[in-house]
Amino acid sequence: xxxxxxxxxxxxxxxxxxxxxxxxxxxxxxxxxxxxxxxxxxxxxxxxxxxxxxxxxxxxxxxxxxxxxxxxxxxxxxxxxxxxxxxxxxxxxxxxxxxxxxxxxxxxxxxx
Amino acid sequence: xxxxxxxxxxxxxxxxxxxxxxxxxxxxxxxxxxxxxxxxxxxxxxxxxxxxxxxxxxxxxxxxxxxxxxxxxxxxxxxxxxxxxxxxxxxxxxxxxxxxxxxxxxxxxxxxxxxxxxx
Numbered sequence: 001x002x003x004x005x006x007x008x009x010x011x012x013x014x015x016x017x018x019x020x021x022x023x024x025x026x027x028x029x030x031x032x033x034x035x036x037x038x039x040x041x042x043x044x045x046x047x048x049x050x051x052x053x054x055x056x057x058x059x060x061x062x063x064x065x066x067x068x069x070x071x072x073x074x075x076x077x078x079x080x081x082x083x084x085x086x087x088x089x090x091x092x093x094x095x096x097x098x099x100x101x102x103x104x105x106x107x108x109x110x111x112x
Numbered sequence: 113x114x115x116x117x118x119x120x121x122x123x124x125x126x127x128x129x130x131x132x133x134x135x136x137x138x139x140x141x142x143x144x145x146x147x148x149x150x151x152x153x154x155x156x157x158x159x160x161x162x163x164x165x166x167x168x169x170x171x172x173x174x175x176x177x178x179x180x181x182x183x184x185x186x187x188x189x190x191x192x193x194x195x196x197x198x199x200x201x202x203x204x205x206x207x208x209x210x211x212x213x214x215x216x217x218x219x220x221x222x223x224x225x226x227x228x229x230x231x
Contacts, residue, residue, distance in 0.1 A: 048224075
């Protein structure tokens with residue numbers, strides 16, 4: 001299985017500041033055939049299912065505020081939250097769907 | 113708007129079979145651009161992908177290696193639903209179970225079902 005490792009495990013930021021979450025995959029998740037990274041980011045608030053924020057490593061899902069952005073390629077990826085708001089308190093997960101055996105990172109808790 | 117509505121028991125006895133249902137509205141289980149997926153989440157194992165079913169020119173299913181032989185994901189096109197069956201459950205199967213629509217990333221999720229394995 002592809003192992004997804006997130007850092008840090010927890011992060012406290014001030015309102016209006018930037019949060020940066022890293023995700024490293026144990027194998028390349030970039031496909032040369034469609035030139036895409038099979039990497040997604042989710043936000044999970046307490047008591048709710050995860051919500052898709054970013055797919056193909058950098059494409060924002062419809063309705064997701066543009067303060068959320070994704071970057072990276074191959075094995076190293078980053079989720080950036082600019083101008084952090086109180087409603088961004090959540091656990092964030094990366095997810096690889098390159099392998100049929102999908103796997104997730106262990107999560108990063110963001111507090112404000 | 114696509115919605116997934118989960119149903120099933122919250123308590124299952126050890127060695128029994130856990131069966132959960134995910135009802136789809138706003139999409140079709142036969143959508144050739146989607147796969148219908150089950151996952152679970154627990155403090156000890158995090159988010160864990162269990163398996164999926166999908167239709168292309170025929171029905172196919174895929175399962176996590178760790179779950180093979182114990183999990184079945186199938187569907188009923190007449191009800192537009194899909195199902196999870198987890199055989200011979202143990203306490204380690206206690207988790208919140210989610211269904212989801214996979215179009216690469218998981219862009220729609222069910223509300224979650226908390227399942228406890230206990231006698």
